[in-house]
Amino acid sequence: MENSFLNRIKGKEFIFSTLLVAFVTVIGSFFRGIIDASNFAVLFLLAVVLSALWWGMASSVFTAFFGVLAFDFFLVPPYNSFSVSDLKYIYTFVGFIITGVIVSMVASRARRQAIETKQREARTAVLYRFSNEMAECETTPQVIGAVRKNVGELLGCSTAVFMPHKDGISDAGSDADFPLDTHEYAVAQWAFSNKKPAGSGTTTLSAAKAFYVPLETSLEAVGVLGIRTADGRVIFNTSEMELVTALANQSSVAIQRAVLTEKSREMELAKKTQALQAALLNSISHDLRTPLVSITGALSALSQDFEAVDAADRKELLQTAYDDSLHLNEIVGNILDMTRVESGNLKLNVRPCDLRDLIGASLTQLKDKLEGRMVAVDIPGDLLEVPVDFSLMMRVFINLIDNAAKYSPAGSEIYIGAKTEGNMAVMTVKDSGFGIPSGDLEHIFDKFFRAVKPRQVSGTGLGLSICRGIVEAHGGKIWARNNTESGAVFFIRLPLGDAGHGGRD
């Protein structure tokens, strides 16, 4: 409190100088007449040096002149008079003044340099920490958050950052107590458009409540930083202004970097999406065309000359066309599922479902394909209820069981199991087929990926990625492993939620 009171008094250092001279004079007065008066000059020089170091040039020059007067008045005979009895004192005074001024200059320069060094160090430390923090930010909102946090802490002020938006600028993050009205917006907008600071403490639109500094890089203006000091102080001093400028520069670079990174990421994503779509179209049109070729072929042969084809061949042709139309339907179904999963608006109708019922219904749908297969189902006797979308989870099991049948020798066994592990249900679909090449285990859930075909296995390469999409939408996990003996095992882990183990009533 006292300190801030003193801080406000201008020229306080002259008061200190006066007090110092008075102190030295009092000490000298004890030895008045005991030692030669010219020796006191050393004491006064000490006062000059101290003034220079502590309070700067002006105060030390003042000390030198005021000291000479006090020296003459109190310590040089005749005492309590400015008159001088011995002419040698005149030389002492002149020498003292010259020495005092030179010492003042040297000492105060040293002081100034020390102060500047300290300030520079402090600012460097601040900016270093600031830039470190900036470097850790990845997205624009993160950068803006860091800018606001640091500027706010360093200057003890509330802040706002404005970013270009449509034709003007918009608030990209601001403190609750930052004054945000149309007038302030207009000032911020002016600062942005003219690339000049504006608002409180400047010559432009100084009626504003806050100070606005444009954030610009060599390329473009990236935004505006609004600063409002806590105590409503309008003017920053020079060193604060320098700090603000330095912070604004760093902020601009950081924001631009984030914006550019985001832009390039978006572009990369767009490129990737485009490539994926092209691949999808490619794969789909190939997959669709294959069965279509056989359907059109078979039907055209029959319609051209029905009578000429003998009965057995007719049946054969029709069966081929029919089988392939079913396959075509499967592909279309997969594509539809994929679209639903991919579009991100997969609507889950989650309800507790009897897991045994779910697997049973899947097996019923695959009845024809599983003809002649041993399917072992191992589900604990207790009703195991899992909160899932019944139809979607059926797609998962149908895909997995169908895969198991496709990738294992006809007649070999397929095992389906389910159990609870803590608050999770874990389901397995195991075949005794060819397994999955170990390098492919990570990729089989990727879109369009198909493990090396052991024989003619048809599919879109979408099935497993659909499975993953559906399982993950349920907050679950799906993965695969190779069996120690032979074949592959697929695992699905789903949270039981609070549906829990239903138990029998």
Added chain:
Amino acid sequence: MRDTAGGTDVENSGGLRILVVDDEKTIRRFLKAALNSKGISVIEASDGEQGVYIALNSHPDAVILDLGLPDMDGIDIVKKIRESSVVPIIILSVRNDESDKIAALDAGADDYLTKPFNAGELLARIRTIMRRLAPRQDGPVYKTGTLEVDITQHAVTVKGKTVKLSPVEFDIIKMLVMNYGKVLTHKRILKEIWGKNEEPEDALHLLRVTISNIRNKIEPDPNRPEHILTEPGVGYRLFEE
């Protein structure tokens, strides 16, 4: 319900008149060919308004209705027909729209087929509906495969062995048997068996538990049910051989 000879049903369905309501010409053509080959005559309607009119005025034996007509909501068509007719209605719908199927079934449709379907499947459904409507000859005893249900005696046997069912379990079996070949929605079962007008989770849980218990008693392999089939997200049906 017992087939005496393989060919009887096809002959029985001869002389039937079935209304096909679909805006797709190719589908009407395919249905007409498939049904005509079994001696069933077909009346065609290409939109909902026409469909409702013919259904109510020409008294067909059954209606095959596409849910996705451009002029009218399929569920409204079912409701309109049901206002003054009990003609069996089979719905044609696409995959992934359980809520539409449920709404149509609850509005009074008898059964549904998911497109694409094959002719054999469709004929089997028609046959089942026709048999349910025909006067019964084998009294109160229903038989399908290894399962036998005697409604009046409250007796259920599997492979000749008597199975003990709780009263609620028997009520559900009875309901399924009386509506064989028909899909029973969760809502309908809850209402008829437990008198619930809504579908609270605890009631649905009770239904799942009861179905699971019945399956344990009557299915040869409860893991792969043959009698009580689950219609994913919709309800249950009694499978009939």
